[in-house]
Amino acid sequence: MxxxxxxxxxxxxxxxxxxxxxxxxxxxxxxxxxxxxxxxxxxxxxxxxxxxxxxxxxxxxxxxxxxxxxxxxxxxxxxxxxxxxxxxxxxxxxxxxxxxxxxxxxxxxxxxxxxxxxxxxxxxxxxxxxxxxxxxxxxxxxxxxxxxxxxxxxxxxxxxxxxxxxxxxxxxxxxxxxxxxxxxxxxxxxxxALNAPLALAAVKNVVRASDRWAAQRTEIAKLMTSADVREGMTAFAERRAPQWTGR
CATH class of the missing domain: 3.90.226.10 (2-enoyl-CoA Hydratase; Chain A, domain 1)
Incomplete structure (x- = not known):
């Protein structure tokens, strides 16, 4: 059951x-x-x-x-x-x-x-x-x-x-x-869900970390190499909704 x-x-x-x-x-x-x-x-x-x-x-x-x-x-x-x-x-x-x-x-x-x-x-x-x-x-x-x-x-x-x-x-x-x-x-x-999934996960990782400043540096470094960051910036410049891929 x-x-x-x-x-x-x-x-x-x-x-x-x-x-x-x-x-x-x-x-x-x-x-x-x-x-x-x-x-x-x-x-x-x-x-x-x-x-x-x-x-x-x-x-x-x-x-x-x-x-x-x-x-x-x-x-x-x-x-x-x-x-x-x-x-x-x-x-x-x-x-x-x-x-x-x-x-x-x-x-x-x-x-x-x-x-x-x-x-x-x-x-x-x-x-x-x-x-x-x-x-x-x-x-x-x-x-x-x-x-x-x-x-x-x-x-x-x-x-x-x-x-x-x-x-x-x-x-x-x-x-x-x-x-x-x-x-x-x-x-x-x-x-x-309108927001980038990698960024959502990064927020959670930083919030629960024991050393939040160190975790924040790690997460932002990873995000800056992601396709979603480029998509977010491009979508903003083109005045359209971003299409997130989680990559």
């Missing part, structure tokens, strides 16, 4: 966690299929961005505790929770968050490059209420995204915030009415 669906929409891959009966909680099978979907995104030249969402009006309730009690792991070695939170993807990934994004679900969203949130979405890291910490990237990424004391409040209380609050904190790029997140995220993906 497939628990992660993929659909190509233009130049974007819509990835849907499809376990609504479990509020899209991540078990071993879900992690494996999500990892495979991300591989599809990475390996397909016609796809320039991905959108991650959940079926049934819920993004993800995080780790499937019932499966975990049976000994299942929701992590993929080297790629983290759900095969995403530690993965080094070259293509932009957008989270379209409806309903609950709790625990690992929130961490999946934090593992994406952009977040589109429904107004009534719920983001939370309640691990401390269970004697744990948000070890799928929550305690690492959240303090990097929002002011320290606000991140600590979310991490230490375990209490959720809604989509509107997430937008006001800068966690969400767009806050939209419930039911519209996937459509808006796909629009963002198409906007991103």
């Amino acid at each position: 497939t628990v992660v669906r993929t659909e190509r929409v233009g130049s974007a891959l819509l990835i849907t966690i499809d376990r609504p009966e479990a509020r899209n909680a991540v078990d071993a099978a879900t992690a494996a299929e999500l990892s495979a979907a991300l591989d599809e995104l990475e390996a397909t030249p016609e796809l320039w961005a991905g959108v991650l969402t959940g079926a049934g009006g819920t993004f993800s309730a995080g780790m499937d505790l019932k499966a975990a009690l049976k000994g299942e792991s929701p992590e993929i070695p080297g790629r983290g929770f759900g095969g995403l939170t530690e993965a080094e993807l070259t293509k932009p990934l957008i989270a379209a968050v409806e309903g609950f994004a709790m625990g690992g679900g929130f961490e999946l969203a934090l593992g994406c490059d952009l977040i589109v949130a429904a107004e009534n979405a719920k983001f939370g890291l309640p691990e401390v209420k269970r004697g744990l910490i948000a070890a799928g990237g929550g305690v690492v990424r959240l303090p990097e995204r929002i002011p320290h004391h606000l991140a600590m409040e979310i991490l230490l209380t375990g209490e959720p915030i809604n989509g509107i609050r997430a937008g006001s904190l800068g966690l969400a790029n767009r806050v939209v009415p419930a039911g519209e997140t996937a459509a808006v995220a796909l629009q963002l993906a198409e906007q991103i």
Whole structure:
């Protein structure tokens, strides 16, 4: 039984966690299929961005505790929770968050490059209420995204915030009415896809590098020898849309 669906929409891959009966909680099978979907995104030249969402009006309730009690792991070695939170993807990934994004679900969203949130979405890291910490990237990424004391409040209380609050904190790029997140995220993906794929990958490489200045020098040197840079300059001079090749 497939628990992660993929659909190509233009130049974007819509990835849907499809376990609504479990509020899209991540078990071993879900992690494996999500990892495979991300591989599809990475390996397909016609796809320039991905959108991650959940079926049934819920993004993800995080780790499937019932499966975990049976000994299942929701992590993929080297790629983290759900095969995403530690993965080094070259293509932009957008989270379209409806309903609950709790625990690992929130961490999946934090593992994406952009977040589109429904107004009534719920983001939370309640691990401390269970004697744990948000070890799928929550305690690492959240303090990097929002002011320290606000991140600590979310991490230490375990209490959720809604989509509107997430937008006001800068966690969400767009806050939209419930039911519209996937459509808006796909629009963002198409906007991103107007740009050069090598440049998009270079941005991601620099942002996640430990020495960003060194990484920036390396990436710009590579880009300056690419056919896409020449095409971008030529298209600008000729006042036309560039035709990117990814070379």
